Amino acid sequence: MSKIPEMTYTGKGVDHMPIKAFQVNESTIIAIYRGSLSEFDILIKYRQTLKNGRWSRIRTPKHIHWTVDILMKMQSYKELTENFVDFFISLWENTIPIKSEEERQQLSLEKLLDISREEIEKFKELSKKGEYSIKFLILLAKLLMLQEKTNRPDAYMFKKVLDGLKRGDDLFSLLSTATFGSAKGRR
Numbered sequence: 154m155s156k157i158p159e160m161t162y163t164g165k166g167v168d169h170m171p172i173k174a175f176q177v178n179e180s181t182i183i184a185i186y187r188g189s190l191s192e193f194d195i196l197i198k199y200r201q202t203l204k205n206g207r208w209s210r211i212r213t214p215k216h217i218h219w220t221v222d223i224l225m226k227m228q229s230y231k232e233l234t235e236n237f238v239d240f241f242i243s244l245w246e247n248t249i250p251i252k253s254e255e256e257r258q259q260l261s262l263e264k265l266l267d268i269s270r271e272e273i274e275k276f277k278e279l280s281k282k283g284e285y286s287i288k289f290l291i292l293l294a295k296l297l298m299l300q301e302k303t304n305r306p307d308a309y310m311f312k313k314v315l316d317g318l319k320r321g322d323d324l325f326s327l328l329s330t331a332t333f334g335s336a337k338g339r340r
Contacts (some may be wrong), residue, residue: 158200158208160184171198175262177289184211185260185296191304193251195260197296199289214293220314220331222290224324225283237276237287238318241294245312248295250302265295 160174160182171184172195180202188194198211227234251257266273269291280286285293294311301308310333317327 158182160198160200160211162198162211169196172257173260175292177262177292178286181286181289182208183289183292183296185257188300188304193254193257193303195251195257195296195300195303197293197300199293214297216297216310216314216331217328219285219290219293219297220318220327222283222285223318224327226279227318229282230279233276233279235319237279238315240272240276242312242315242319244291244294245298245315248298248302250306251299252303260299262292265292269295 160171162169169186171186174182174184176182181199182201183197183199186196186198188196196213198213200208200211203209223234223238226237251260266288273288273291276287280288298311301311310330314327314331317330322330
């Protein structure tokens with residue numbers, strides 16, 4: 154395994170340093186940056202180790218990424234994955250937007266995952282399928298939910314995809330919903 158990589162990236166000719174970077178596990182790092190869509194916006198990026206042991210480039214997670222992962226898990230563990238989606242819906246309903254710079258600076262792996270320790274254990278079997286571990290998915294979901302709700306009081310993308318998964322929408326509808334926002338900007 155290679156050493157932990159830097160999470161600074163260059164965009165629009167400017168180096169972007171993370172506000173926070175968390176090593177989720179031995180193969181995944183997630184970082185939070187200042188965004189530009191609202192006063193307390195956060196931008197989320199991550200890296201994973203590749204099959205060759207090297208770290209991936211810095212990636213921006215999209216709704217389509219976690220949606221496909223959930224669908225892959227659902228193929229092997231339907232009922233457990235449905236319960237996991239219910240957990241995500243509950244997270245969505247209880248997510249409060251970031252309202253100050255202090256709140257944004259206080260984001261931490263421990264705080265974000267503390268109330269989810271029981272769920273990480275309960276759903277750990279799902280980590281055997283798909284690309285992402287349950288710990289990473291929960292952290293990513295919480296951050297994406299914070300991002301959406303901080304930027305727009307009428308945020309809907311994450312919840313709309315969750316509702317489609319809960320209803321058992323067809324693959325085309327789910328993937329269409331999960332990719333819609335990427336063409337229009339983050340929601």
